[in-house]
Amino acid sequence: MEECLIIEGGRRLEGAVTVKGAKNAALPIMAATLLATEDCTLNGVPNLQDVATMAAVLHSLGLKIERRADTLYVSPAEAIVPEVPAELMRQLRASNLVMGPLLGRYHFFRVPYPGGCAIGSRPMDLHLKGFRALGAEVRESQGYIEARTAGLKGTAVYLDFPSVGATENLMMAAVLAEGVTILHNVAKEPEIVDLQNFLNSLGARIQGAGQDTIRIEGVERLKGSVYTIIPDRIEAGTFLAAAAGTTGDVFVSGCRPEHLMAVLAKLDEMGAKISLEKGGIRLKGPRRLKAVDCKTLPYPGFPTDMQPQLMALMTVAEGTSVMVESIFENRFKHAAELRRLGADIKIEGRVAVINGVPDLSGGPVEATDLRAGAALVIAGLMASGETRVEGLAHIDRGYEQLEVRLRSLGAEIRRRRLQSGEK
Numbered sequence: 001m002e003e004c005l006i007i008e009g010g011r012r013l014e015g016a017v018t019v020k021g022a023k024n025a026a027l028p029i030m031a032a033t034l035l036a037t038e039d040c041t042l043n044g045v046p047n048l049q050d051v052a053t054m055a056a057v058l059h060s061l062g063l064k065i066e067r068r069a070d071t072l073y074v075s076p077a078e079a080i081v082p083e084v085p086a087e088l089m090r091q092l093r094a095s096n097l098v099m100g101p102l103l104g105r106y107h108f109f110r111v112p113y114p115g116g117c118a119i120g121s122r123p124m125d126l127h128l129k130g131f132r133a134l135g136a137e138v139r140e141s142q143g144y145i146e147a148r149t150a151g152l153k154g155t156a157v158y159l160d161f162p163s164v165g166a167t168e169n170l171m172m173a174a175v176l177a178e179g180v181t182i183l184h185n186v187a188k189e190p191e192i193v194d195l196q197n198f199l200n201s202l203g204a205r206i207q208g209a210g211q212d213t214i215r216i217e218g219v220e221r222l223k224g225s226v227y228t229i230i231p232d233r234i235e236a237g238t239f240l241a242a243a244a245g246t247t248g249d250v251f252v253s254g255c256r257p258e259h260l261m262a263v264l265a266k267l268d269e270m271g272a273k274i275s276l277e278k279g280g281i282r283l284k285g286p287r288r289l290k291a292v293d294c295k296t297l298p299y300p301g302f303p304t305d306m307q308p309q310l311m312a313l314m315t316v317a318e319g320t321s322v323m324v325e326s327i328f329e330n331r332f333k334h335a336a337e338l339r340r341l342g343a344d345i346k347i348e349g350r351v352a353v354i355n356g357v358p359d360l361s362g363g364p365v366e367a368t369d370l371r372a373g374a375a376l377v378i379a380g381l382m383a384s385g386e387t388r389v390e391g392l393a394h395i396d397r398g399y400e401q402l403e404v405r406l407r408s409l410g411a412e413i414r415r416r417r418l419q420s421g422e423k
C-alpha cells in the first residue's frame, strides 16, 4: 500500500539533528568491496532503500552482506556471477558502479542499463569510452552492456565531462590494471575522495582525488578493511534549508562545513545566519528570505542535488530568483508541484525564474524524484495548512526516517497509508 506524508505547515524548526552517512559515498564504496579479497566492515552506512537495493545487487553477484545497525559486513564471493538481474538494475542508477570492479577483477560483465531518478537521459558513454581506453572490448545490444578484457592496461583517459559515476567506475576498473592510469578532467566531489580513501585502505595506490587529475598505480591484489563513510552533505543541506525556510534555529551535527561551502554561501545570501560550531553547523532562518540567483555546477559548485530544495526556498523569498540547472537536462519537475502550492515559477529550458510570493498554501503534491520530494517537504513545512506529499518511495531512497527527524525538530509531519480513492 502506498504511503504519503501529511504536513501541517507553519511550525518553526528548532533543535539539533545528526546527519547520517552519505548515500552517494556508501553506494560506490559498497560496489568497491567487489575488489576486496578479504572481509570489509563499513561503518556509517545509512539505512536507505538504495543501500538495500545495492546490497541485493552485490548479493546477486555472490557477495555475502549483513547489516547490524549502521554497519555493513561484506565477505567476498566464493564464486562470482558477473551478471545483474534487470529488475534489480532498474531500481538504482548506482547499480552501474559494479561494472568497473567486475571488469577490473573478473575481466567480464554483462548487465542491463541502469535505472534511477528520472532527471535526464543519463547516458553511459563516458564510462564505456574509459573502459575501452583501458583495453576492454565493450558491446551494447538489446538493452545490455557487455565488456571483456584479457587484462586492463593503465593509460591516460580524458573525460569530456567530469562525471561522478564515470570517475568512480574508472578508478575501480584501474586499481588492478597493469601499470599507471591517469584520469584527466575527473569529478572532484567529496564522495570521490571517500572512494579513493576506501580503495587505498584496501591497499590500492591512488592519489589526486578532489583535484582535476587522478593517478592510479595498479596493484596485484586488494585486501579487506574497516572504513567509515563520510557524512551526507546533501542531507545536511536539506535540513539547513528546512530551517532557513521556517525561521528556524537548527544545529546540524556531524556534517563537514567544507563540503557545503556553495550551499552555505547561498543560504547566507538569502539572509540566514550561519555559524560553524564545534561538530556541525547552526543556522537561524530570517523573518523573510531574500531572492538569489544560482547555477548548478560540478563540485565545488552548487550541487544539482540541492537545486530543488533551494528552489523551494526561492518560492517565498522577497524578489525574483533565477535558477539555472546545468548538470541534468530534465530536473525541474518539482516546479509544477510547487506551483500547486501557490509558487510563481516560469521555466524556459534549463532556466527557472521564480517570483517570490508572501506565502504558500498547503495542498496535495507528488514527489517525482528524490530531491524533488525533499523540496516538496520543505515547501509543506513553510506553507499554511495541510500538505500531502505522495511518491514517498522516492524520498525513502535517500533520506532515513525523514519525518521522524523533522518531528524531533518540532515539525508537524506524519506518514500514513493512502486510503483507496485518494490517488
Ligand SMILES: CC(=O)N[C@H]1[C@@H](OP(=O)(O)OP(=O)(O)OC[C@H]2O[C@@H](n3ccc(=O)[nH]c3=O)[C@H](O)[C@@H]2O)O[C@H](CO)[C@@H](O)[C@@H]1O
Binding pocket: 023, 024, 025, 027, 093, 094, 120, 121, 122, 123, 124, 125, 126, 127, 128, 161, 162, 163, 164, 165, 166, 187, 304, 305, 327, 328, 329
Ligand atoms: C549515486 C550518485 O552518486 N549519484 C550522483 C551522481 O550521479 P551520476 O554519477 O549519474 O552523475 P554524473 O556526474 O555521471 O552525470 C552528470 C551529467 O553527465 C552526463 N553523463 C554522465 C555519464 C556519461 O557517461 N555521459 C554523460 O553524458 C549525465 O547525463 C549528466 O547530465 O552525480 C550527480 C551529479 O552530481 C548527482 O546528481 C547524483 O546524485
Ligand SMILES: C=C(OP(=O)(O)O)C(=O)O
Binding pocket: 024, 092, 093, 094, 116, 117, 119, 305, 370, 371, 398
Ligand atoms: C539523483 C540522485 O541519485 P541517483 O544518482 O542515485 O539517481 C540523488 O541522490 O539526488
